[in-house]
Amino acid sequence: MTEAKRSEPKRPATGADVARIAGVSQATVSLVVTGKSEGRISDEQRDHVLKVARGLSYQPNASARSLRLGRARTIALIVPNVANPYFSSVLLGAERAARGREHAVMLLDTGSDPDWPGWVGQILATRAVDGCIVYAADPLTPGQVRVLGRHVVLVEANARGAGSVQLDIAGGIRQAMVHLIELGHRRIAHLAADFPQETFQVREATYRASLNAIGIAYRPAYVVKAPFQIEASTAAARQLLVLDQPPTAILCDDDLQAAGVYKAATALGLRIPGDLSVVGFDDIELARMLEPELTTVAIPASDVGARAVEMVLGLIDGRSARSQTIPLELRVRGSSGPPAVYR
């Protein structure tokens, strides 16, 4: 008990504590623990300092360090809804990529609150983050981008004044439509998202363009909207399936909606793909749980997250980011086949 207060787990040890006990200067401690002692500190001295540091279970204070360095090695990820499996995959990919580059991820869920940029900006400004990735379907104004900080990367939404990772939505829809058309479908309906975002407008436009391209007339009754909920999607699908001339295939804006189509079809005694082909969008895990497994346009979610991370990291390091577009890929599974008339 002679050596000052022995164990005092109240206050974590500081570099100064280590220095005092090891009988060296604080600078030496810093050099040693950050591994920059090469050729500056003798090996015995270093080992001694290390031992003392471990003894006190010394951990450099993170705030002090990032204050000094001007870097927190943390990036923020802003998503509309983490509980959505698609976004959680993006998150997973982002977190992994960030960790691989020695960065941590701070998560902010906007809950689709339309005026999120304001309060999110507040939170970011009062947190030690070096940059942020924003997953948003709607484009942001330059002002909104600015309040988010100096290093902003947008995903899906396009933006002036920020790097962005875009998805080739039109390409994805086109592949799905070509697939259905090649199978022989001519009565193809679109179970569309009941949201105003640009991405969904693109999907609808591409759906129409694809029909147009092979001379199929667009029928307003073949386009119904539903939010991404199972009940609403089921109801909307039912509406299509009880038409006088029901579609032989339904293209959905989301895999969840496709699940609704399955339910509606089952309720009406229709078999998939025999009586009805279904194509989804996103390729979340659910797609492989449905029976039969869902043909769907896959978005490489975790890859999207990873690329966005690379992009912010680039911005932070002073490289300017060029926007990039990620291709989508149709995954053909059991839910699509030739229409009944061809069998």
Add this chain to the structure above:
Amino acid sequence: MTEAKRSEPKRPATGADVARIAGVSQATVSLVVTGKSEGRISDEQRDHVLKVARGLSYQPNASARSLRLGRARTIALIVPNVANPYFSSVLLGAERAARGREHAVMLLDTGSDPDWPGWVGQILATRAVDGCIVYAADPLTPGQVRVLGRHVVLVEANARGAGSVQLDIAGGIRQAMVHLIELGHRRIAHLAADFPQETFQVREATYRASLNAIGIAYRPAYVVKAPFQIEASTAAARQLLVLDQPPTAILCDDDLQAAGVYKAATALGLRIPGDLSVVGFDDIELARMLEPELTTVAIPASDVGARAVEMVLGLIDGRSARSQTIPLELRVRGSSGPPAVYR
């Protein structure tokens, strides 16, 4: 252009910049921007400072602030896999609760790496976080808890030396078994998780105890194991369903497994719940997407996250945390009914 360099968006403005331009001291700026100027700074002075601050779009530096305050208003959340919908719900609840208490959430995904405590501890130590929530199925050693920092709350795993939020797993299984037994089932199988964690041992033990309680003999052939994957679960379920005396009901350790049971049943031409009752565990969104909707034991995931947040926040504020147990609730839906023999 007389007023020094006009716009210089390179370096963010500091409190000193504001002070200089506003012609006041840095202390005044601090008082004003933190809203502590009441009765200390004149109203005109305050408004003036505020105007200048806004003009420079001044934001107090987060690292400096938390260095000074010793608080970062950030907590870490460590989960085995964010992409798992159950964990993402926990995350969602935690993030909301944290934000309501002015805290942000840093996310760390262990990917179920068995030696996560080491590297996670490293990351936490080098980040400005005030505490952490750990979702782990396996109990942690006191040493592992210690490296995670001073304020640790465990979810599901029990631990000495840390607060914890526990789930009443046994109660949940019991409810499910009572439900099936009351419906008249006597041949009840268990599609168990193929993982060694305590929670799964509890489930198996409770399954047996429930059978035992009403004098049903335990049949080894009625217990099969599968990981939480659709193919493996389907195969395992099939194994049960092709027995000479197949079960009339299957209790699953996870909703994903239940989805596998559906697939196996469909493949064998069995109807749910007519020929087979199925009960899941977790109540993720998938439960309501299956046809018929799945009877399952609901874990209030986002509530679990929220409670864990309250608990760490308590620890951080110096209150000692008492561990608590969250009750689970059986949600009866369409996948369970009386066995065929009773119809």
Add this chain to the structure above:
DNA sequence: CTGAAAGCGCTAACAC
């Protein structure tokens, strides 16, 4: 009512 000054814990020039 306002300003001066100390110091949170760390890193990196720069001396010695």
Add this chain to the structure above:
DNA sequence: GTGTTAGCGCTTTCAG
């Protein structure tokens, strides 16, 4: 090789 020192930007007594 090792120590001294000067801040990073902020909050908060303490004087005036």
